[in-house]
Amino acid sequence: MQKLTIDDLKKIKEQYAATFNLRQGGYKAKVTVHMGTCGIAAGARAVMNSIVEELASNDVKDVIVTASGCAGFCSKEPMATVELLGAAPVKYCYLNAEKMKRIFREHIQQGNIVEEYALVMGSETSY
Amino acid sequence: MKDLSLHILDIAENSINAGAKKIVLRIVEDPVKDLYSISVEDDGPGIGVDILHRVEDPFFTTNRKKKFGLGIPLLKQAALDCGGHFNITSNPGAGTTLFASFKLSHIDLKPLGDIGSTMLALICGHPEIRYVLFYEKGDFYYGFDTDELKEALGEAPVNLPEVLMSIRNSINESTGGRAAAMWKANE
Numbered sequence A: 001m002q003k004l005t006i007d008d009l010k011k012i013k014e015q016y017a018a019t020f021n022l023r024q025g026g027y028k029a030k031v032t033v034h035m036g037t038c039g040i041a042a043g044a045r046a047v048m049n050s051i052v053e054e055l056a057s058n059d060v061k062d063v064i065v066t067a068s069g070c071a072g073f074c075s076k077e078p079m080a081t082v083e084l085l086g087a088a089p090v091k092y093c094y095l096n097a098e099k100m101k102r103i104f105r106e107h108i109q110q111g112n113i114v115e116e117y118a119l120v121m122g123s124e125t126s127y
Numbered sequence B: 001m002k003d004l005s006l007h008i009l010d011i012a013e014n015s016i017n018a019g020a021k022k023i024v025l026r027i028v029e030d031p032v033k034d035l036y037s038i039s040v041e042d043d044g045p046g047i048g049v050d051i052l053h054r055v056e057d058p059f060f061t062t063n064r065k066k067k068f069g070l071g072i073p074l075l076k077q078a079a080l081d082c083g084g085h086f087n088i089t090s091n092p093g094a095g096t097t098l099f100a101s102f103k104l105s106h107i108d109l110k111p112l113g114d115i116g117s118t119m120l121a122l123i124c125g126h127p128e129i130r131y132v133l134f135y136e137k138g139d140f141y142y143g144f145d146t147d148e149l150k151e152a153l154g155e156a157p158v159n160l161p162e163v164l165m166s167i168r169n170s171i172n173e174s175t176g177g178r179a180a181a182m183w184k185a186n187e
């Protein structure tokens, strides 16, 4: 573990400036982790940390991670929604850090939905 | 909730959902007074008196997607179970402060846990918000402020994965990271 030193910040700033053009293309994927009480109690924090770890260690710059409130699927938490540019959003349920890593590799990087973890469409609605 | 840093994340999410722009988190461990306390203060819209006495009720929520709101009742219960106190101070238009204290020596006191992961989740989820963290343990004092960090980062956004990882590690290291990391393995 390292501390956030002035040197780290400098490095991050320089790297960011150097790769700015790469980022201009916008995001190719968005991951939304549900951060309601049930999600947090079931492990949503570890799921979010896991995807951020993957992005950092694989130097992925075109995936954005964000949080949303409770969507009313309390018993299926932790959940996350993965949206690839131009594709319909996919909701994943009963997640943990390991499952999130697999979703990162197979869905986000390779474009294959991990059906095993996906919420069956049409069986639930958030409205 | 397994640890206090998860309660803190959950309570801060309330502030975010209410529309806060700034959230101040305080964690104080005072061995002299045998007291552990956490508080979450926001600059959101506040809670009106008509609702304030009901937010501690598990069957009260203003979220239309569900019928109960357990976040506040869970933290209140955790505090009372440990011989502590719980209160919410709020005024419409003047923000909300939630305070929970615990007897430090109480056997049921949950560990703080991975506060670095909580900060990562908050900042990653809502990078536009200003988060301030104060951590006090006896004479030891640590402070973290996303506004200071953003100034140092310049153009680079605070939610870059490598920045988030540094924040998490830096906070955990400064507040007793080893124990926190070990706790995280059980999450």
Ligand SMILES: Nc1ncnc2c1ncn2[C@@H]1O[C@H](COP(=O)(O)OP(=O)(O)O)[C@@H](O)[C@H]1O
Binding pocket: A037, B014, B015, B018, B042, B044, B045, B046, B047, B055, B060, B061, B062, B063, B068, B069, B070, B071, B072, B073, B096
């Ligand atoms: N910081 C806050 N500012 C304004 N309103 C709040 C705040 N925290 C909680 N509330 C209100 O209290 C209710 C209950 O909160 P909580 O027990 O966490 O359940 P939930 O967030 O699931 O609804 C919320 O629905 C909201 O109306």
Ligand SMILES: [Mg+2]
Binding pocket: A037, B010, B011, B013, B014, B069, B070, B071, B072
């Ligand atoms: Mg809540």
